[in-house]
Amino acid sequence: MNRIAVITDIHGNLPALEASLAAIDAIGVDEIYCGGDLVGYGPHLAWTLEHTAQASKDFMRKLPFDLHFPLGNQDVHLVHGSPRKVNEYLFEDKPASLYERLAKAEEAQVMAFGHTHKPWIHTYGGVLFVNCGSVGKPKDGDPRAAFAILEADQDGPVRASIERVPTTPRPSHGRSPRLAFRASMRRSWF
Numbered sequence: 462m463n464r465i466a467v468i469t470d471i472h473g474n475l476p477a478l479e480a481s482l483a484a485i486d487a488i489g490v491d492e493i494y495c496g497g498d499l500v501g502y503g504p505h506l507a508w509t510l511e512h513t514a515q516a517s518k519d520f521m522r523k524l525p526f527d528l529h530f531p532l533g534n535q536d537v538h539l540v541h542g543s544p545r546k547v548n549e550y551l552f553e554d555k556p557a558s559l560y561e562r563l564a565k566a567e568e569a570q571v572m573a574f575g576h577t578h579k580p581w582i583h584t585y586g587g588v589l590f591v592n593c594g595s596v597g598k599p600k601d602g603d604p605r606a607a608f609a610i611l612e613a614d615q616d617g618p619v620r621a622s623i624e625r626v627p628t629t630p631r632p633s634h635g636r637s638p639r640l641a642f643r644a645s646m647r648r649s650w651f
Contacts, residue, residue: 463532463631464489464612467539467593469496469575472596473509477606477628481596484626490611494528496575498540529569533613538569542576551592553581561583571619573609580607580623591621604628 466485473477485493500509523528526547528539543549544567551560551574563572564586571589579601580594594607601607603624613619 462612462614463491463651464610465492465494465532466490466608466610467494467496467573468595468596468608469541470498470595470597471500472498472576472595473500473506474606474628477498477597478630480626481517481606481608484526485608485626488543488624494530496539496551496573497547498526498575499595511617530569530620532611535570535613536568537571537573537611538567538621539573539577540572540638543574544572546567548576550577552577552579553583553592556638560588560590563590564588570613571621573611573621580609582609582621582623584647589619589621594623 512597530537541547543551568641573591575593578595578599581592583590592607593609596606607625610622611619
């Protein structure tokens with residue numbers, strides 16, 4: 462069984478990210494991918510503005526538009542907004558014809574994305590669309606952080622679920638936020 466987590470829309474919310482990473486570690490995954498929107502909005506917004514170095518800004522500007530990776534016997538395409546534009550919103554209530562057109566143009570069998578901050582999962586035209594929601598700023602009426610778990614047997618199709626994690630913002634008191642990552646786990650961020 463291969464299992465990955467996809468997080469998106471962290472928006473500088475360190476407590477939500479820490480809670481999500483702890484939940485992901487408890488679930489047990491092989492890899493974690495991030496679909497963008499790393500900064501902005503969060504409870505540490507003032508700290509972020511004061512302490513983000515030019516090198517960090519340059520790093521974020523150079524992150525790729527999308528990623529493709531295999532899972533089970535399928536290809537996963539990870540984008541932030543849509544495969545057409547980084548800032549296109551793919552809301553669940555858009556016409557099915559839009560998703561059918563996207564599926565027709567898509568080479569992957571799974572498309573994972575965020576940007577709307579509202580998680581949903583649906584299959585259109587043979588493509589599994591997974592909106593991962595938002596770790597740092599949910600907008601679907603549920604204040605808990607959201608992320609997606611994608612899993613597949615070695616030769617099987619991808620199954621997806623949305624996980625929710627309660628978070629409690631806490632003030633940084635001017636301290637530099639630090640994250641501990643397990644060195645054994647490959648993490649891809651964009």
